[in-house]
Amino acid sequence: MSAVTKLIKPNLGALRQLQQYRNIVNLSATAALRSRNELFSQEQRRQREAVGRIEKIEVRYLGLPEDVTLVMNNHISTPYNCAQHLSEGHCKRAALALIDGTVPWDMHRPLQESCTLQLLNFNVSEPHLVNKAFWRTCSFMLGAALQRTFKDEAKLELHSFPGPNIKSGSFVHDIVLGTQSWEPTKAEMRAISAEMVKLSAQDLRIERLEVDKDVAIEMFKDSRYKSEQLPSIAQQNQGRVTLYRLGEHIDISRGPMVASTRFLGKCTISAAHKVASEGAASAFYRIQGVALPSGFTLNHFAYGLLEQRSQKLNSARLPNEPFEEQQQQQMQLS
Template sequence: MATAIHNFQFVVRLSMSNGIRRICRRAYSTRKLTNAEVRRKRVELFDAEKQRQLALVTRVEKIEVRHKGVPEECTLIMNKDLSTPFNCAMHIHELLMNRSALALVNGEPWDMHRPLERDCELRFLHFQDEDSRVLNNAFWRTCAFILGHVLETAFKDEYYVELCSFPPPNVSSGSFVYDAALNIGDWQLSQTELNCLSRIGYRLSYADLKIQRLEVPVSVADQMFADNRFKQEQVSAIAAKSKSGATVTLYRAGDHVDLSSGPMIGSTAQIGRYSVCAVHDIESPTFGKLQRVQGLALPTQLTMHSWTYDTILRPRAAKLNTGPLPEMRKTQTPKELPAP
């Protein structure tokens, strides 16, 4: 009898295909994943893809960049697919280098560290412009992106945080948002713990991390986010909406890489006060139970009395943000949370 059982087990082991074994190994490794390992993998893939794309530029071509605005209007001869608005600012004036958070290239919002592709007209945007709507949206988008960094680095290794997505910027809502599966059980974050999260974001201002944009093929994005069930589902849908139908736009600050259509501001040094204000449980029609993490921030260039910030704006930012729920949907009609 014992011999028969042994033979049966041997046959079962032999019958397992390589694919099933890979699935078993992957399931086991998923249980051992840490955010630090996943983030390290994403950065390595980001660097490799960036180097691959740079290697494709085998001939340096010159383009004409016409700068409009202060301190003077001028024309620069720059390098196609290599020079960025920030490089142009370096040639014009230190003032533009320090305060410019976004550029307009032929009237289109353009990241400060995104290479220029053709002859163009260039303008720089800063937070004290009379009309700062475009820049405000980029700032809030960047703050939500940074909130993803905070969530992936704040908890111990046993808590594997899976970022889902952040809704489009809506300054009038009072808070920027990142929806994620924190996987912390019934743990309700106290105000002290929220303050600790805030300090992680605030310290990035001193790190002065350049915020880089990179458009990558779907295959690269699939590798980067293979360990995140939410992002994995989003990659193909995002790529289908791109101009080529086969690429995804990524952003990187330090060791944090995430999906976003952008644009974003040029550096974390342009983020001044930064606060994580609240965590709310939400229910996504597609992704199930998630946590909506909400924050508030101010640009470095703008000042505000601490009483106004702490007494009026932070409590407002802590109320449930009724922005669109994260879901895979065919239509673009946003579904909103019920008003609190």
């Protein structure tokens, strides 16, 4: 974005050198992204092939139009596959699953044993779990939108996003930029918001994959901050790391998340706070936004109040603060 590029008027030779440098950076970033996605897909296939002999499980669906028992494939069938046996409407509306009445479960995550199943949408009587998954998904999508929006000269690096706290009034993603003085214009904030809406329109499935620490380290070897975070994350999860993917964007999160980007409705990226310096030329920024699930509407005045509230600096743990084990549950790395 223009606000984070140094405006100079180089001579012709300098222009050529700058273009060559940009080509190298582009190639490196593209290669790293391609490698990360290839490793994700390879591990996904390996885990599917490792299932071996297919065992049947009974999934007792509880809900409208009536309770029903489905016979599904263990470690293969997902809540979404169960929804496909019910109706197209269930597939479209279900954002999150609830297993055995207590465990929130991603719609595209394979089931691991016989269980009861409830399909949650945003109109359920107790929406806390699905709202929390939606807020987390908004942060995840914001990371993807930021990577699509910023120019290479900005030297954008994704750091992390705090665990969802709906009462805070904003979803968050923390980043590092190669400037100490970024003050985004309204047009730049609208550009990020527009990218979020584009992601929603693409109806991208959100995939979950749990991998060994060594696989995760290889996938994020080009990312300084992810590489620093991974050992501690794996230590808290018996050497495993949970990843999510939408399109080509992959990040670390405990989850769960909603089933698809299409569940994002009206969205505003409302604030960018500089929260700390990072070396001589870079700084941490906290990007914040507010959103409604698709199909939900508010009048202009009410939504404006939500936008104003979301501009206040979110009080979640800052990315430059020391990482403490007991704080991990409050982070995206959770």
